[in-house]
Amino acid sequence: MIRFGNVSKTFKRARVLDAVTLDIAQGDRIALVGSNGAGKTTLIRCLLGEYTHDGVVAVDGLAPRDHRGEVLARVGFVPQIPPPLKMPVGELIGFAASVCKSDPARMVAVIEELGLEYDRIRKLPFVKLSGGMKQKTLIGVALGRDSDILIMDEPAANLDPEARHIFFRLLAARKESGVMLITSHRLDEVAALVNRVIEMDMGQLVLDDRVADSVDMASRMRCKITLVRPDDAFARTLGEWHFTGADREWSGLVNGPDRLRFMCMLSRYTGLIGGLELVEGKEGAPCAPVVV
Numbered sequence: 001m002i003r004f005g006n007v008s009k010t011f012k013r014a015r016v017l018d019a020v021t022l023d024i025a026q027g028d029r030i031a032l033v034g035s036n037g038a039g040k041t042t043l044i045r046c047l048l049g050e051y052t053h054d055g056v057v058a059v060d061g062l063a064p065r066d067h068r069g070e071v072l073a074r075v076g077f078v079p080q081i082p083p084p085l086k087m088p089v090g091e092l093i094g095f096a097a098s099v100c101k102s103d104p105a106r107m108v109a110v111i112e113e114l115g116l117e118y119d120r121i122r123k124l125p126f127v128k129l130s131g132g133m134k135q136k137t138l139i140g141v142a143l144g145r146d147s148d149i150l151i152m153d154e155p156a157a158n159l160d161p162e163a164r165h166i167f168f169r170l171l172a173a174r175k176e177s178g179v180m181l182i183t184s185h186r187l188d189e190v191a192a193l194v195n196r197v198i199e200m201d202m203g204q205l206v207l208d209d210r211v212a213d214s215v216d217m218a219s220r221m222r223c224k225i226t227l228v229r230p231d232d233a234f235a236r237t238l239g240e241w242h243f244t245g246a247d248r249e250w251s252g253l254v255n256g257p258d259r260l261r262f263m264c265m266l267s268r269y270t271g272l273i274g275g276l277e278l279v280e281g282k283e284g285a286p287c288a289p290v291v292v
């Protein structure tokens with residue numbers, strides 16, 4: 001459905017995306033992770049047709065840069081940084097709904113579900129809302145419409161715990177539709193929602209892991225790691241995961257819901273890992289080897 005082919009982006013002389021090739025299919029729910037400045041937002045902006053770039057970006061064969069209207073008509077988007085719009089919230093909702101051919105009441109319903117009293121904010125200029133209120137309003141706009149591509153750039157960063165919980169519940173209800181791409185610094189928070197994890201580092205894809213569609217909360221994974229050489233930092237990290245061992249041999253258990261976070265951690269140390277044995281099983285039951 002979405003294709004990035006050898007996409008590179010340079011700002012002045014800084015190469016921010018470096019030959020990114022990635023295919024995204026209908027049904028993919030992707031956590032896009034990576035450290036600050038890795039290139040996640042830039043990749044998204046290329047998909048939205050906002051930046052010129054080298055290489056190919058296509059949504060069902062259409063280049064977003066040349067067919068912005070057609071592509072954006074399919075995209076619900078929550079930006080990381082809210083735009084500094086002076087128009088009152090009510091006007092913004094009315095405008096967004098008319099552009100998306102949606103019913104403003106659907107957007108308002110999401111906003112209220114996230115805990116905002118719409119009547120109290122509808123006359124306020126959007127730019128004067130708090131960070132969390134802006135984010136709730138933008139989530140309302142993105143989720144209160146039909147779209148088969150949902151792109152969210154750190155959407156939960158400013159939400160209070162109750163709103164985060166409701167937000168992820170709303171997303172879980174849309175799990176079956178189209179494509180979801182969500183950037184987050186908290187993989188644990190989105191782990192249960194996604195079926196693919198893509199990690200970026202310095203403008204490149206460094207991990208593309210497809211995971212089981214539903215994480216079995218009761219499962220656990222027995223893991224044995226052999227290092228090519230001892231490493232203090234890795235030993236400390238494994239200690240934090242309650243692994244035991246010394247020098248080159250380490251072993252421990254990883255619970256189902258932590259699986260993605262664990263894999264992401266391992267991906268940072270691939271150069272150090274000489275051998276990896278993963279054995280999966282249910283809590284209390286003997287583990288059967290599935291991956292060696």
Ligand SMILES: Nc1ncnc2c1ncn2[C@@H]1O[C@H](COP(=O)(O)OP(=O)(O)OP(=O)(O)O)[C@@H](O)[C@H]1O
Binds near residue numbers: 043
């Ligand atoms: N408009 C721009 N002009 C110049 N440099 C830019 C621009 N946008 C992004 N960059 C640079 O591109 C690099 C990648 O930025 P990007 O926002 O894509 O990273 P990110 O992975 O989304 O980071 P974060 O997790 O902090 O949001 C950074 O070094 C940033 O300074």
